[in-house]
Amino acid sequence: MTEVLRLLTRAQKLLRAAADEAMSRHGVRVGQNLVLEVLWETDGLTPGELAARLQVTTPTVVNTATRMEAAGLLVRRRDPADGRLVRLHLTPKARAAEQPIAEARRLLAEHATATLTDEERRHLHSALQKIIERMTESTPPTGPGDDAD
Amino acid sequence: MTEVLRLLTRAQKLLRAAADEAMSRHGVRVGQNLVLEVLWETDGLTPGELAARLQVTTPTVVNTATRMEAAGLLVRRRDPADGRLVRLHLTPKARAAEQPIAEARRLLAEHATATLTDEERRHLHSALQKIIERMTESTPPTGPGDDAD
DNA sequence: TCCAAATCGATAGCAAGCTAACGATAAGGC
């Protein structure tokens, strides 16, 4: 029963490592790739907006943005209308990386699921969605022995 | 096509967060739980052996072991026969946590997959195994545009 | 109008993963 959790962890770890290696070949780390994906579509978002879309906390985005700024992938601009806001804008360098990185991601996904039939892919997709729905919509059980030491 | 990867990442993240919360209630963090699982079965392993079983690097185990030592969950003992080796031994405190933590893990797995039928669970299991096999036994594609900046 | 409350990004510090480099100990070859 708990075996499925282990497999899920292992698969995700292998995929993340492969993605990081592939992205690194284009000068982008795996976490930064997620930020890029959103900003390619909608440039000039704030860290908070980005965090909400990525389902990650704001500090995570702030730190990633700092590294990406150092790498020349984006710039921070203060919002002229609201001084609390910071807007993240991609540089030409980041835009140039869009096609190759998107392609790398597509190739990885294809490779990882190459031994699955279309039906197996659909089954996997729906099973994962059910788990996600379950975990987001109901609180996991507490269990009887709550001894926090 | 790349959607499956996103779902897999999201599901794993939700499960890991839920596991961390559940384990923390018993004074153990999610990473430490993995070390415990192995040592409950086979006490006195070296960091290297443990890393191999967990499919993690040795420094990861060393750092986790240091935190667990500080938390009073294990002790380091130099191997008398080979001075290079360090053996990790669980404390009574760690042994006392075995039942409740194993139960918490079982409950979490049950909860997460509660909305799946047995057949869906089998499908999920085999699909994940196929992906893992694929990722471990063949090198992912490089892609045409290898511009490392 | 001015001050309290809310909002937002940044910082500090932790967990858990990684690679690279270092130091100590064992083992083997000459």
Next chain:
DNA sequence: GCCTTATCGTTAGCTTGCTATCGATTTGGA
């Protein structure tokens, strides 16, 4: 029998997550 080499664990430093807290700015109420 010594000295090179291999094998360990550890440390340093990175990425990517998290929570908690701080500082600055805006907003709203009195």
